[in-house]
Amino acid sequence: MSHLPQIKVPATYMRGGTSKGVFFKLTDLPERCQTPGEARDRFLLRVIGSPDPYGAQIDGMGGATSSTSKTVILSKSSKPDHDVDYRFGQVSIDKAFVDWSGNCGNLTAAVGSFAISNGLVDAARIPRNGVCVVRIWQTQISKTIIAHVPIRDGAVQETGDFELDGVTFPAAEVQIEFLDPADEGDGDGGGSMFPTGNLVDDLEVPGIGTLKATMINAGIPTVFINAVEIGYSGTELREAINTDPEALRKFETIRAHGALRMGLIKDLSEAAKRQHTPKVAFVAPPADYLSSSGKPVKAGDIDLNVRALSMGKLHHAMMGTAAVAIGTAAAIPGTLVNLAAGGGAREAVRFGHPSGTLRVGAAAEQVNGEWKVKKAIMSRSARVLMEGWVRVPGDAF
Incomplete structure (x- = not known):
């Protein structure tokens, strides 16, 4: 019986806040995975190592917790006055599905850093030293998020002394602003901050x-x-x-x-x-x-x-x-x-x-x-843990 060889896809493994995930540029994904659908979901499931009845994700990049079974897809933004479009997929550990219904606020802290390092932010907007303001469009919740990413010598500064409970080592502080964070009709939560109309x-x-x-x-x-x-x-x-x-x-x-x-x-x-x-x-x-x-x-x-x-x-x-x-x-x-x-x-x-x-x-x-x-x-931090390629069997998606 013949089997297709593995393919390799450019990817970056990043920590953002108290989560970890595999980050992709949309244009680096296999062509049939560049649009939402079954092929994309099956690809991401295989990358992370799901579904895993053992609950360990040994055969993938996932860490067997909700905080480490995550994927991010980024592209240059199609929305005016924004730099990057951000898509987040929460990968189930033991079931064969990817949940696209919400955002990951922790990994948001890494979106700006990835976008700068991977050419998704206009070079003219990146200072030699200082803070780069990255304008993020979160496509699933239709909201704007602003990331303030520290820059040193023209590159993202990841090291620093900012401590975040839940993360062992200090890093550079990344301030995140969630603009108009309440659902006012763009999302799927009923068009109101309080969908029942009541505070309690x-x-x-x-x-x-x-x-x-x-x-x-x-x-x-x-x-x-x-x-x-x-x-x-x-x-x-x-x-x-x-x-x-x-x-x-x-x-x-x-x-x-x-x-x-x-x-x-x-x-x-x-x-x-x-x-x-x-x-x-x-x-x-x-x-x-x-x-x-x-x-x-x-x-x-x-x-x-x-x-x-x-x-x-x-x-x-x-x-x-x-x-x-x-x-x-x-x-x-x-x-x-x-x-x-x-x-x-x-x-x-x-x-x-x-x-x-x-x-x-x-x-x-x-x-x-x-x-x-x-x-x-709020303030978070982010760091690249590994970059290169992920490999998945060619018949996995």
Whole structure:
């Protein structure tokens, strides 16, 4: 029996924030993968090593967690006043599908760096020394993101002393601005920051009960619930949730019913094919705890605690897009996030997560009775880990 040889495709393996992914230029992909569809998805699945019934992704570039089973496709932007079009694919670990329903805020931190280094940003816009402002168009959520990338001697500066909890080594700081982060009709979340029209809803979840919930479309669709209502303190680490199959089933049930209530799906059965969105997170007032690295987090140093799940597991730190949702909800008096942080008006919040703390800023205002947030800001870092080619069997896609 004959087999096609492997092909090689230019790629870069990058860390962005607390995630890792394989980055491609659109024009470097095999021709049949340059347009959305089955061939592209099958190619990316093979690159990452999915579906893997062993859950390890040994035969691919994935790291067997939601944070490391990611792909990015970039191209020169077709949109005026933007530099690069950004497409993000969350690759399922154990199932044969790629979820294109949302963004990855962490990998956004690496988009600007990749774009500069790979000729997707006009050379005239790159300073010899200083900061390059990269204007990113996120195609899936139809939003503008601005990355402030440090430049030294005409090249991206990756090394530095900026420390990010959840990342072992320091690097250069990259400030990210998410402009108009709330869904106002361009996305698929119902055309409103609060798709139900309420800051807090009673969410009925069969087998669990009726939970208070803030359901918001900002950064990424997210369902926030109170930790105490589901038997948690809000200081849990990954092992407390991810080793408990019953807890994971409970969170997935909450997520599915939240997706239905938010209008993201029309039937509960659709939730299984939309794992990336919405996120489900639980919040609690400040409390002392030890982070996953053993570093103490003091209640006096944070405004609240938040734990969030991604692709069915508790995240080891915090998804960047969920951080935008947290900052946005915290800025709006009366949401569960805002109340957990003590209530009242605020333009920034520092929250505790399993790996430490993170600060995110957002300013909200009411316009004609509707809440609006023009910008959410956070700092991340990014670094190239490896560059060259990925190889996949020629008959894999």
